[in-house]
């Protein structure tokens with residue numbers, strides 16, 4: 001089996017914590033961390049199964065290091081690739097844009113041909129609106145909230161990885 005590429009910025013400390021757990025849960029023989037700050041087209045093309053770590057910043061936006069890659073991602077043919085997205089958000093202070101970046105990224109890669117996997121339940125979260133909310137009580141990825149629900153991070157990640165192992 002080809003490895004799973006886990007793409008995130010190694011400079012984002014909280015995102016890196018999540019990504020480390022994800023890689024560990026899959027096993028280092030199955031998943032490899034890729035620093036998105038130094039990623040080129042060939043790095044994305046090297047994997048058929050990818051996981052993107054995309055926290056939400058700037059009131060509902062992608063962080064700048066992902067934003068800069070969007071024109072390139074839009075040009076990549078993701079057909080045949082499965083992509084799952086996770087990201088940090090803050091449902092209390094940014095309840096109107098909770099985890100928006102997960103939804104924005106899922107939409108971009110879906111338009112580029114990818115199959116987006118790893119949907120999760122919105123149960124247990126309290127927010128007003130989110131671009132990751134699919135409207136059927138599901139997020140199109142995993143959202144973690146360090147500021148308000150840090151204790152739920154580990155069980156949420158474990159559940160997500162178990163779910164992905166079946167989907168991937």
Ligand SMILES: Cc1cc2nc3c(=O)[nH]c(=O)nc-3n(C[C@H](O)[C@H](O)[C@H](O)COP(=O)(O)O)c2cc1C
Nearest residue numbers: 012014015055058059060088089090094097098099
């Ligand atoms: C200036 C600023 C803007 C933010 N905007 C949002 C937002 O629109 N939606 C959201 O859910 N969280 C928002 N957050 C919360 C971050 O997503 C959260 O702190 C996250 O843990 C950051 O992860 P990172 O350090 O790995 O980048 C914002 C945080 C800051 C400091």
